[in-house]
Amino acid sequence: MTIANSVATTPRPLSSRRAAWHAYRALTMRDLYVLGRNLPVLLLQVGLQPLLFTFAFAYVMPSIGSGLGGATSFSTILLPGLIASTLTLQSIMSVTGPLAAELGPGREITDRALAPLPIWALGLQKITSSAIFGLVSTLVVVPIVRLVHAPGNAPRVHIDNWPLLVVTLVLSALLAATLGLLLGTAVDTSAFGALLGLLLAAATMLGCVYYPWTALHPIRWVQVLTLANPLVYMSEGLRANLTPSTGHMPTWAYLGALTLGTPALGCLAVRRFARRVRT
Secondary structure (H helix, E strand, O other), X not given: OOHHHHXXXXXXXXXXXHHHHHHHHHHHHHHHHHHHHOHHHHHHHHXXXXXXXXXXXXXXXXXXXXXXXXXXXXXXXXXXXXXXXXXXXXXXXXXXXXXXXXXXXXXXXXXXXXXXXXXXXXXHXXXXXXXXXXXXXXXHHHHHXXXXXXOOOOOOOOOOOHHHHHHHHHHHHHHHHHHHHHHHHHOOHHHHHHHHHHXXXXXXXXXXXXXXXXXXXXXXXXXXXXXXXXXXXXXXXXXXXXXXXXXXXXXXXXXXXHHHHHHHHHHHHHHHHHHHHHX
16 A cells, blocks of 8 residues: 555544644644743843843933033044944954854855964954954944034044054954954854844943943942943043043053953954864
8 A cells, every 4th residue: 555545544533624723732832832931031132122222321321411511412422432333343243144154054164274274363364354344344434423413513523643543443343353253153153143132232332332431430330330341442442532522431441451352352262263163
């Protein structure tokens, strides 16, 4: 007897409509079970960004409002922070996106590992390329903030030390690209997209993008907490070099963090990258 005849002659215990209902219910129960298991993560994903926006604009901004200064336009405060956040986002995404595909099931990274250079140099090349991409992307931010503003609220940019500005930009781009390589090798590729969104949202809201670090003095615990965020040093470094009148972190503080943090995280990121490629 053929398989087709066997299937045709086998009696069905349930009608087709009832079987479809059982299948529908089983699939729904299965999805609800998975939802229940992942509910804490889901709630974190959904609620973190609104929570951070509310925290930044409904708690932090009113608390430090008196420290921003009425004569300073918000576009002046925003310009360095937007450059820093764009630089960070694009540098991270330009390394993590391709890396997630290369370290995925297809293991495309194996082809790159066959190039005649050490694996650590391959990781360093990814950092360099991503940093360059991040620097180029910042060219879009400046004209936008300079042109899009209310009448009389143009950002006031004043650059005293061009070499220091260039050093700050380069170190910021390298640090952001290094963070991208580190995240790309430390996080599982299946969960990378959701986690990256959460991390970037948290980094932006607490990265002194929308307010100077010095203005956080009225809420001291927030000011201290933000020191763990690398974006703070990028924002403050650019604020010190582009809009110094808004108040900023001391030069030794942001420059020391960028100078020491970039090679330290770079060594860790390249080491993890080499380990992931070999496994």
